Amino acid sequence: MNNELSCQELVELVTDYLEGALSEMDKERFEAHVSVCYDCHSYFDQMRHTIRLIGRLSESALNPTVKDELLSLFRDWKKELPPADE
Template identity: 55%
Template sequence: MTETVEKLSCQELVELVTDYLEDALSPEEKARFEAHIEPCEGCRTYLHQIKTTIELVGRVTPEDLTPDAEATLLGAFRNWHSR
């Protein structure tokens, strides 16, 4: 008996990317994620951009930011998080 795996849409991939990078997906979800990312150039690009963003943001210390930059980043995060 062959098991049918439901394909992941690009929108679903975007919603799962953080869990994927944190290795928090179930084995089944990880397989669906990786099956989608292989042929989908747009999602591979998105994944690369998110990885790069996380890497760069991880290098920034509070001392590196001006008060205005800190307020802007915090505001952007709050707006994104409340969606």
Template identity: 45%
Template sequence: MNCNEFVELVTEFLDGALPEDDERRFIEHLAECSGCETYLDQFRRTIATAGELTPDGISADARDQLLGAFRDWKRQ
């Protein structure tokens, strides 16, 4: 497995949805690649942080900017 394949499979790995062979290859790559280990750690931290956000915890301006970014995302 290379780093690009690893990145493509991170979400499925965290969801426990990888087929057994892919999970084995994923873990083997993780054991050998410190860059992907860092990437996975950052992904986990992002998920944990996002899970702590509440609608009241973000300013109206920041909320509008985020919604605008997602609205425009497919147009780019």
């Protein structure tokens, strides 16, 4: 069985990793991939930074319209990601 994590799998697991919700094996696979894949390392750093910044906002500080637009952009972006086997 191939134990390496693909870039697509990393994208799907990044939130669980940041929340400490991965199994030890998946955590190790995640960290191994990030250590050798420049694109995923950059993506991970951007996600970590974004989550840290968003965590500083109070719920009322984010206009509901802006929140909806951001969520829509994120969903559209995820749809454009290549399949895991590419």
